[in-house]
Each structure stands twice: as C-alpha cells, then as structure tokens.
Amino acid sequence: MSPATHLEVTQPRLLHRSGGLRCEGASWRRRSVFVKTRESHAPHTVRRFWQEGEIASRLCHPLVVPLLARTPTQLVYPWIEGRTLRDLLQEGPLSPDEATSVAWGVLEALAYLHDEGITHHDLKPENVMLEGGRAEAGAVRLIDFGMSHLQDLPDGAEHLAMGTPHFMAPEQFGGVRGDPRSDLYSVGALLFDCVAGEPPHKDALAWLLGRPQPAPQLPGPAALHTFFGRTLQRDPARRTAEIRELQACLNRARALLNLPQLSLPDVLGQPGDALTSLWD
Ligand SMILES: Nc1ncnc2c1ncn2[C@@H]1O[C@H](COP(=O)(O)OP(=O)(O)OP(=O)(O)O)[C@@H](O)[C@H]1O
Ligand SMILES: [Mg+2]
Numbered sequence: 458m459s460p461a462t463h464l465e466v467t468q469p470r471l472l473h474r475s476g477g478l479r480c481e482g483a484s485w486r487r488r489s490v491f492v493k494t495r496e497s498h499a500p501h502t503v504r505r506f507w508q509e510g511e512i513a514s515r516l517c518h519p520l521v522v523p524l525l526a527r528t529p530t531q532l533v534y535p536w537i538e539g540r541t542l543r544d545l546l547q548e549g550p551l552s553p554d555e556a557t558s559v560a561w562g563v564l565e566a567l568a569y570l571h572d573e574g575i576t577h578h579d580l581k582p583e584n585v586m587l588e589g590g591r592a593e594a595g596a597v598r599l600i601d602f603g604m605s606h607l608q609d610l611p612d613g614a615e616h617l618a619m620g621t622p623h624f625m626a627p628e629q630f631g632g633v634r635g636d637p638r639s640d641l642y643s644v645g646a647l648l649f650d651c652v653a654g655e656p657p658h659k660d661a662l663a664w665l666l667g668r669p670q671p672a673p674q675l676p677g678p679a680a681l682h683t684f685f686g687r688t689l690q691r692d693p694a695r696r697t698a699e700i701r702e703l704q705a706c707l708n709r710a711r712a713l714l715n716l717p718q719l720s721l722p723d724v725l726g727q728p729g730d731a732l733t734s735l736w737d
Contacts, residue, residue: 489536562594574608645688
C-alpha cells in the first residue's frame, strides 16, 4: 500500500458527493480508478473513512473490489466497467435465473468476508456492481465498506443504527454490530428486490420498529420462497446462518426451475478470467 500522503490522480470526473465524501472516476498510474475522497473533518466521518480503508485494505477475492491505495483522505479502487445492480433494476425486475445467480455470487463474496471476520452491513443493489453489466454470479463485485465491521477492530459505531432501512436487519437497526446474520437478512431483501422490483416492506421503518405490518407477498416462483423464509426472519436465530446452506437452497430452487446449478469453478470461469480486470 502506498505510503504517500496525497495521490495525484488525473482526469477526475465527479460522480457524486454525499456525507462529506467525494466520489470520482479518474486515472492513476495509467489505469482507470474509482477514488473516494474525504472532504469533511467531522470526527465520525474521519473515523468511518479510516475504518473503510482499514477493512478494504485486507480484501482479496475475485468477487470483492480490492483497495489499490489509500491516504488519510483518499481511497483508490480499480474502476469497474459495468453497472450497479440498482442501475439494472431501474429497467425492471430480473428473471429468476439472473436473480438467483446474482444472489449466489453475493453469498460467495459474503462467505469470504465473514471468514475474514468482516460484516458488510450495507448490502443493497447500489453496493453490488456487475462487471460488464451482466446479471451473473461471476460478474458480482461487492463494493462500499463504509459501514462495515471488522472483528477485533474497535468499531466506534457501537449501538448506532447504521445501514439502509429497506435492506437492514431489525437487530442492525437496534444497534447490533458485527453479527454476520444481519448480512444474510440483507441478501434476502436484495433477492426480493431483484424479483419483485421492490424490497419486502413498503414502510421499512415501521417494520424495523416492530409495528404490526402485513406479511409481504412473496414474489416470483414458489421455488424461491424457501430462501425468503430462511433469510427475512426478524429473529436472527431463525435465519439459516450457514452461507453454504443458503447457496444450496438457491441451487435447489434453480433445480426446480430447470436452471443449471451454480458452482464456484463455473462462476469464476477459467482461472484468472474473472481477475484480469481487477488485478492486472
Ligand atoms: N470501483 C468502482 N468502479 C466504478 N464505479 C464505482 C466503483 N465503486 C463505486 N462506484 C459507483 O459509485 C457509487 C458510490 O460508491 P460507494 O457506494 O462506495 O460510495 P458511498 O459514498 O458509500 O456512496 P453511498 O453513500 O451512495 O453508498 C456506487 O453506487 C457506484 O455507482
Ligand atoms: Mg454505497
């Protein structure tokens, strides 16, 4: 990782600004990059930005975007040529084939994160990039570790309800940090959004606050409903905690729908293929 205090990027183009951060596409060392720059000195922003860099700097997995370089005010990631899952969903819901494939890839990325002691805590279609805009497991590139929690690292956000209401597990809303089962709830909400075109609860805050809500009408073919039942439980103890079991559940649904089974070698293609654009 570069020891520089400021990295000179060229050809910056502003993507967006929010929460004291500026996001740009740019060029760095003759490669296309995505740069997040911290503009605020507010203690919470400084802390979260440092935490994002600390967590992102440990990542090395083909379905997770790695960090290339960091300074106290800059995080530099490889530019992903593609679209976010949210961009894709603007055009309408995905087919069960596409939706289960993307969810399978997200689970694969999560299995890696959770093994590393990381809980993402902000899984949503905006934070899933798809290389080449393809709705496929092997195209998944997980981004945005701005809310993530790393075991053994002082968190600084204990008891804070950080996340995005429509995709946030109820215990996360209650301030629980670092429970990997919260991410599994979010995958359930993400698959729901992919199939239905909207997340499970219209009034997400009311659901999170425990106010009586009509049970959501489960979307898509019945073969997918077991997965929703295993992830979208209010009580984390009632969710399936094993990611491999959730992937198997998606594959059972795919079998019922006459869709091919997903496996890691198939998803990643020939060794190195999925890595080329990230690691060259
Ligand atoms: N590596 C990348 N390559 C290309 N585009 C990216 C990359 N990383 C992020 N983006 C785009 O920039 C957006 C914002 O990135 P990110 O989610 O990391 O920042 P953020 O400040 O946390 O934003 P938000 O508050 O909207 O979540 C993403 O939704 C995506 O559209
Ligand atoms: Mg984001």
